[in-house]
Amino acid sequence: MNANQALWEKGDFTQLARTMRQSGEKFVAGLGITKGMKVLDLGCGDGTTAIPAAKLGAEVLGVDIARNLVEAGTKRAADENITGIKFQYGDAIQLDGIDDKQFDLVVSVFGAMFAPQPYDVARSMVRVTKPGGRIIMGNWIPGDPTLVAQVLKTSSAFTPPPPEGFISPMLWGTEPEVINRFTAAGIKKENISFEKVTFTFIADESPVIYLQRFINYYGPTMNAFDAADKNGKRAELQEQLEALFTAQNTAADPGKTNIDASFLKVTVQI
Numbered sequence: 001m002n003a004n005q006a007l008w009e010k011g012d013f014t015q016l017a018r019t020m021r022q023s024g025e026k027f028v029a030g031l032g033i034t035k036g037m038k039v040l041d042l043g044c045g046d047g048t049t050a051i052p053a054a055k056l057g058a059e060v061l062g063v064d065i066a067r068n069l070v071e072a073g074t075k076r077a078a079d080e081n082i083t084g085i086k087f088q089y090g091d092a093i094q095l096d097g098i099d100d101k102q103f104d105l106v107v108s109v110f111g112a113m114f115a116p117q118p119y120d121v122a123r124s125m126v127r128v129t130k131p132g133g134r135i136i137m138g139n140w141i142p143g144d145p146t147l148v149a150q151v152l153k154t155s156s157a158f159t160p161p162p163p164e165g166f167i168s169p170m171l172w173g174t175e176p177e178v179i180n181r182f183t184a185a186g187i188k189k190e191n192i193s194f195e196k197v198t199f200t201f202i203a204d205e206s207p208v209i210y211l212q213r214f215i216n217y218y219g220p221t222m223n224a225f226d227a228a229d230k231n232g233k234r235a236e237l238q239e240q241l242e243a244l245f246t247a248q249n250t251a252a253d254p255g256k257t258n259i260d261a262s263f264l265k266v267t268v269q270i
Contacts, residue, residue, distance in 0.1 A: 002091075004115055008066035011217040014046045016201075019213070019257075023199040024048035027109065031136060033058050040103040040128060042092050043111015046072035047085070053107070054085035063090035063098075064111070093117050095124045102128050109138035110148075110263070113172035122181040126270065135182075135268040138197065140261075141173035147201065147248050147261040149173075151214060154244065155224035158237050173264045182268055191269040196262055203257040207245035210257040214241070 017024075028049050033039065035057030041050035044062030046069050054060045054077070062085065064070050073087040090096065092108070092115040106125050115121050125135050140148050152170065162168075171177045175194050182192055203210045214221040221241075228237040251258035 002065075002116075005065045005091075007114070007219040007223070008064075009068055010219045011222050013066070013069060013217065013219075014072050015213045015217040017045050017048050019201045019203045019210070020048050020199060022202060024109070025052045027138070027197070027199070028052035028056070028107075031105065031107070033105065037104045038102060038130075040098075040106045041111075042090075042095075042106060042108040042125065043114070044073060044087065045069050045111070046076050047087070049107055049109050050085060050087070051077060051080070051082055054082050058084065058105075060085040061098075061103075062087040063092075063095070065089070065091055065115070091115070092124060093120045095128055098128050100127050101130045104130055104133045106133070106135045108136075110140065112137065113139045114169045116167065118167060118172065118177075119181050119184055123185040126182070126185040126187060126268075129270045131270055133270045135266075135270065137172065137178075137264075137266040137268075138199075139172035139178075139264045139266060140170060141196075141264050142168070142170035144173070144262050146198075147244070147259050148263075149261070150244055150248075151218075151241065152220055154237070154240050155220050158224045158231075158233060159227045172266075175264070178264075178266050187268055187270070193267045195265040195267075197265045198260045198262050201257060201259045201261065204255075205257060206255050207249040207257050207259070208242050210259075211241055211245045 033053050033056045037058045039053045039058040039060045041062045044050045044064050050060050050062040062073055067089055070087045070089050077085050092112040106129050112121050179192055228234045248259045
């Protein structure tokens with residue numbers, strides 16, 4: 001098992017995905033999906049964007065490196081009687097078994113950005129997209145003041161330094177780096193565009209209780225708490241994150257959570 005697979009199989013991202021459903025549906029509604037369109041959702045989780053795409057009539061393949069999320073997505077689609085969708089294990093770096101020029105739309109929202117070897121990831125996405133098709137990514141932005149970028153920044157401060165050669169996934173949230181990666185894959189710079197967009201985490205529980213979902217189920221935060229436990233800094237990390245979640249909550253009821261998180265929407269025209 002590679003490190004990226006281990007990271008996302010460590011927890012249970014479905015516990016967070018349930019609080020992202022409304023934003024996932026809204027995001028997909030703006031992608032211009034039509035009946036019969038072939039869509040690849042890369043780093044699909046349990047279907048936050050894949051299932052809404054299928055509901056719009058697309059033929060959807062959801063691919064994820066975490067086998068537990070592939071199973072969860074398959075079960076969710078079956079439970080909701082959604083047709084035209086399949087979930088399978090796969091690695092964004094290679095996309096083995098997927099032929100060239102298969103998809104009208106390749107979507108990856110907070111997914112492929114976490115795969116190592118980003119230039120290979122860009123080439124894989126370009127390879128499987130039809131001429132005239134599109135790639136659309138949603139990537140967290142380094143240094144952004146909103147929730148997830150700050151969670152990842154805080155978590156990294158409590159974990160050991162990454163191994164030599166490590167490339168931060170957050171670089172997918174910087175326009176120059178995205179341009180470099182896709183132009184290296186043969187895309188013209190003028191065919192790459194950017195927009196800052198927001199996802200909202202919504203839960204019927206207080207921000208402090210909601211934080212427990214990140215602590216118990218979100219791989220990067222789980223790793224941070226494992227390291228903090230070893231260094232006697234768990235209370236410090238907990239305090240910082242509780243302050244962050246409480247400060248960013250915009251729900252009128254303090255017993256509920258409504259927190260925005262900004263990200264970079266990348267559109268690549270093939």
